[in-house]
Amino acid sequence: MHKTLPGLSRRDALKFAGAVGVAGVVTVYPGRRVFAASDRSLDLAVERTRITIDGETSNAISIGGSIPAPTLRWREGQEVxxxxxxxxDEGTSIHWHGLLLEGVMDGAPGFNNYRPIGPGETYTYRFKLRQAGTYWYHSHSASQEQEGMYGAIVIEPAGRDPVRADRDYVVLLSDHTPENPENVLRKLKVSEGYYNNNRRTLVDFFQDAKRDGLGATINDRLAWGEMRMDATDLADVTGYQFLVNGKGPLDNWTAVYNPGERVRLRIINGSAMSIFDVRIPGLPMTVVSADGQNVVPVKVDEFRFGVGETYDVIVMPTEDKPFTFFAESIDRTGFARATIATREGMEGEIPEQRPRAILTMADMAMAPGMDHGSMAGMDHGSMAGMDHGNMPGMDHSAMPGMDHGSMQGMDHGSMQGMDHSNMPGMDHSAMPGMSHGAAGSKDQAVGWADAGTPPGAKALSYADLKALVRNKDLREPTHEIEVQLTGMMSRYIWTLNGQKFDEGASIRVAYGDRVRIRFVNTTMMAHPMHLHGMFVELENGQTDRMPKKHVVLVPPGQVTTVQLTADEPGEWPFHCHLLYHMASGMMTRFIVEPHTASL
Amino acid sequence: MAGAILLALSVVPAWAAEEHSAEQFHEEPPILGTLLIDRFEHRWRDGENSIDWDVQGWVGGDTNKVWFNAEGSKPVDGDVEEAEFQLLYSRMTSEFWDAQIGIRHDVRPQPQTTYGVIGFQGVAPYFFDVTAQLFVSEDGDFSARLEAEYDLLITQKLILQPVAEVNVSAQRVQELHIGPGFNDIELGLRLRYEVVREFAPYIGVNWERKLGETADIARDHGEDPSDLSLVAGVRFWF
Amino acid sequence: MRLSTHTLGAVAALITSTGLLVSPGLAFAAPGEAGHKHDTAAIGEPAKATPKTRTIQITMGDNFYEPETIPVKAGETVRFVIKNTGEFLHEFNIGTTAMHAAHQKEMAMMVDHGMLSATGVDVKKMKMDHSTMPGMGHSMKHDDPNSVLVEPGQTKELVWKFTKPATLEFACNMPGHYESGMVGKVNFQR
Incomplete structure (x- = not known):
């Protein structure tokens, strides 16, 4: 049923795009198939293939014959x-990430009565598009997504799109490993830190000692050693090639513009494991949509990009020159690169990579039984108004040399699940043994959140996101669900509330309930938490314009809260979108029960 | 509201009809395994040079594992002098520790001896890899062993590994030439270069000292209770 | 204290009016632009409506205009009736791309200083003399004749004479709105 456009040149493609202008601009990549908006029925085959990235060929799995899979361009209200x-020769599945649909169409095996599509079988998905925006689709079986099973979904709104652009491009980021993903997981489990080639060494020790002083450096190493944690553990897997629309940095995927045009980039993080810092040096981005949902436009220079999230941005290059789209993985082991240029073949300057952050004790703030005893000389002086209200198992007993002098109004009452998220003015720089010596300097970023943003540049924060359309359900949540993000890094076991998927209890809410979900990240890694079937509203300081998200990136040692109206009955996967975290247990069932019993 | 109820009802059979299990999703947690040849080395010393080995491996899941240990020594030009094998059931008891129970069988020295083993293995604070084991032999003799090692990263690939081991016995075991109390202590220092994570050649020194009555017994047999050797070998794993 | 503020303000205003102090913001204006006191001659001029004046209805949404193209003739005077059906504050500003770019910086500053919010105008703050603010070398008011701010639910009028053909856009320069496409074309017809 679908139209294929074999051998379409870019020029032709643009003409074609012009011809179907009413249905929105269609972006056509050379050699890629595109399903125009009028195509409501299509066939997609899942098959093994080989992919060549920057000249290196490795195994992969494709949907619809390409990696990434064909961009599906639809219109709100259509039934597809x-x-x-x-x-x-194994089961597979396709999950429509971010789409509101009936559970069985969601495509997560083991949920909502959906079963894997067996070898040789064809499964027919049928659903009505109840939303507009940028989304994506990917396999939800084993680690197939890692091997190339991902593609973009663009749904034009039924009414007027509040965003106007002259060009419309999908920018799908992903990470590709030539290794077999099952092997990756095995190595993670049998050899802690297998992929970390930036562990702290004796050489680092002497450098730090020179900078911070010997005592502070020893204290720092002792603090980490006592917890048996690694301050350099930013990403679990390395050896990745980072891709933009299936192209490596050398392949250089290019988006073409004419000076003065508005270019909409629909940026999707389809990585298995990689969180990125994204920027286009010289070209500010106006964020107009987050996770497919329109937001009040906000102009930024860069943003941190969780796995599974999407951001639509507008850029307006006025000069005739190439700009580099640059997405560095947060462990700085590499970058995805593309070019925004007035014609194919141009190359912009590739910026220098930013320094990799060293984690601090603040990134461990939620760790159970965190012993502050090792934080000798910690200055709590500026922690006024800090809420120690809920700190489980914290041992303050052995904090020599601590200055509690000006900790006014502190409540240490019953410490469970301490919230460090809003400690205004807390001075971490006064915590020796935290490797803060050169905070913000060029050669050392300190703490997970430090993206190395230069002074004067604006990095997007969740607090900047404001829904363009007012939230519909303004009821106060009636109850709170605490979801502790937990794990054992040394064994590579990742859990929710301390339980693996196969041993954990489901979360149950009644249909129509308004609930708050409170993510407490007890680990040292950021977890992009994804709920299927429903959007959550991020509590980011907005009252009636909380941004709607399908993935919420919860930083290490932080508490993040969201609200949710449970208006989609079913049994939804609720998991960390880091593939190997999910595969090793970081998932549960979020069950919205029909309210039949009480009626 | 009615519509909502209708919707809710219509969806019930789709998801509530059966009890689900995880089996449809990611397959059961996979059974994994690994085998580490931690030390396979040549030892040069004043007396007779030897080949020594220390191997460990496991098969299982996150919580339950079958654990295997082997260590031994063989003079370059002679028969195997020491060969110990352990087969243990290992169970995760906390984030950093496994409790272990099983059997140990020493093929050498003669007479061959079988022990029951109970112990734990894991990572102590400050990243010390620790194994502590209590043995009871088929004759009812009690002994224990504590082993600790540490990886000091000089660079990402150059790693210095100090090792310490101490053996204790509750009683004299005549035929094995050990006395009560501390039997021996062994200290090693090995510098390895990880060509890849899985393969690392190394050089180092190893020093063993028999203690107390065990040392006396050794002297009575004309042996030097102290043994210093230079070592070179490879560490590799699968 | 009060006196000194007044005095400073007066001095600053004086400096501004004598043109001794040049706004850094103006450095961004395209050559030929006269900065805040726009040289409106190139783009037309404010006018008075007569019964014969053509009326064009403009609807503002979040964040867009309807229609997005206005046909005019050189020398024509047009009465714009601009209705904001959205939930945010919007602007209707006639100018060149470069003028809009310069004005966006000023608008961003007004938002930063609380004179404008996402949804409305703080009349009190807007009337304050902002000349002493760093980066604002002139009394900051949103009083350009080629522009009108329309709060949610409001309807406002702007009468403009398009004196001669030019490449003009009508745009909302509230932060982010222009970038996301809240802009339309003025089409000069023969």
Missing amino acids: VIHVTNRL
């Missing part, structure tokens, strides 16, 4: 029918 044929 997709026949997915499995040509693998």
Whole structure:
């Protein structure tokens, strides 16, 4: 049923795009198939293939014959029918990430009565599009997503799009490893830190001692050693090639513009494991949409990009020159690169990579039984108004040399689940043994959140996101669900509330309930938490314009809260979108029960 | 509201009809395994040079594992002098510790001896890899062993590993030439270069000292209770 | 204290009016632009409506205009009736791309200083003399003749004479709105 456009040149493609202008601009990549908006039924085959990235060829799995899979361009209100044929010798599935649909169409095996598509089988998805925006689709079986099973979904609104652009491009980021993903997981489990080639060494020790002083450096190493944690553990897996629309940095995917045009970039983080810092040096980005949902436009120079999230940005290059789209993984082991240029073949300058952050004790703030005893000389002087209200198992007993002098109004009452998220003016720089010596300097970023943003540049923060359309359900949540993000890094076991998926209890809410979910990140890693089937509203300081998200990136040692109206009955996967975290247990069932009993 | 109820009802059979299990999703947690040849080395010393080995491996899941240990020594030009094997059931008891129980069988020295083993293995604060084991032999003799090692990263690939081991016995075991109390202490220092994570050649020194009555017994047999050797070997794993 | 503020303000205003102090913001204006006191001659001029004046209805949404193209003739005077059906404050400003770019910086500053919020105008703050603010070398008021701010639910009028053909846009320069496409074209017809 779908139209294929074989061998379409870019020029032709643009003409074609012009011809179907009413249905929105269609972006056509050379050699890529595109499903125009009028196509409501399409066939997608899943098959093993080989992918060549920057000249290196490795194994992969494609949907619809390409990696990434074809961009699906639809229109809100349409009913779409997709026949997915499995040509693998194992079960597969396709999950429509961010789409509101009936559970069985969600495509997560083991949930909502959906079963994997067996080898040789065809499964027909059929659903009505109840929303507009940028989304994506990917396999929800084993680690197939890591091997290339991902593609973009663009849904034009039924009414007027509040965003106008002259060009519209999908920018799908991903990470590709030539290794077999099952092997990756095995190595993570049998050899802690296997992929970390930036562990702290004796050489680092002497450098730090020179900078911070010997005593402080020893204290720092002792503090980490006591917890058996690694301050350099930013990403679990390395050896990745970082891709933009399936192209490596050398392949250099290019988006073409004419000076003065508005270019909409629909940026999707389809990585298995990689959180990025994204920027386009010289070109500010106006964020107009987050996770497919329109937001009040906000102009930024860069943003941190959790796995599974999407941001639509507008850029307006006025000069005739190439700009580099640059997305560095937060462990700085590499970058995805593309070019925004007035014609193909241009190359912009590739910026210098930013320093990798060293984690601090603040990133461990939620760790159970965190012993502050080792924080010798910690200055709590500026922690006024800090709420120690809920700190489980914290041992303050052995904090020599602590200055509690001006800790006014502190409540240490019953410490469980301490919230460090809003400690205005807390001075971490006065915590020796925290490797803060050169905070903000060029050669050392300190703490997970330090992206190395230069002074004067604006990095997007969740607090900047404001829904363009007012929230519909303004009821106060009636109850709170605490979801502790937990794990054992040394064993590579990742859990929710301390329980693996196969041993954990489901979360149950009644249909129509308004609830608050409180993520407490007890680990040292950021977790992009993804709920299927429903948007959550991020509590970011907005009252009636909380941004709607399908993935919420919860930083290490932080508490993040969201609200939710449980208006989609079903049994939804609720998990960390880091693939190997999910595979090792960081998932649960979020069950919205029909309210039948009480009626 | 009615519509909502209708919707709710219509969805019930779709998801509530059966009890689900995780089996449809990611397959059961996979059974994994690894085998580490921690030390396979040549030892040069004043007396007879030897080949020594220390191997460990496991098969299992996150919580339950079958654990295997082997260590031994063989003079370059002679028969195996020491060969110990352990087969243990290992169970995760906390984030950093496994409790272990099983059997140990020493093929050498003669007479061959079988022990029951109970112990724990894991990572102590400050990243010390620790193994502590209590043995009871088929004759009812009690002994214990404590082993600790540490990886000091000089660079990402150059790693200095100090090792310490001490053996204790509750009683004299005549045929094995050990006395009560501390039997021996062993200290090693090995510098390895990880060509890849899985393969690292190394050089180092190893020093063993028999203690107390065990040392006396050694002297009575004309042995030097102290043994210093230079070592070179490879560490590799699968 | 009060006196000194007044005095400073007066001095600053004097400096500004004599043009001795040049706003750093103006450095961004395209050559030929006269900065805040726009040289409106190139883009047309404010006018008075007569019964014969053509009326064009403009609807503002979040964040867009309807229609997005206005046909005019050189020399024509047009009465714009601008209705804001959205939930945010919007501007209707006639100018060149470069003028809009310069004005966006000023608007961003007004938002930063609380004179404008996402939804409305703080009349009190707007009337204050902001000349002493760093980076604002002139009395900051949103009183350009080629522009009108329309709060949510409001309807306002702007009468403009398009004296001669030029490449003009009508735009909202509230932060982010222009970038996300709240801009339309003025089409000069023969």
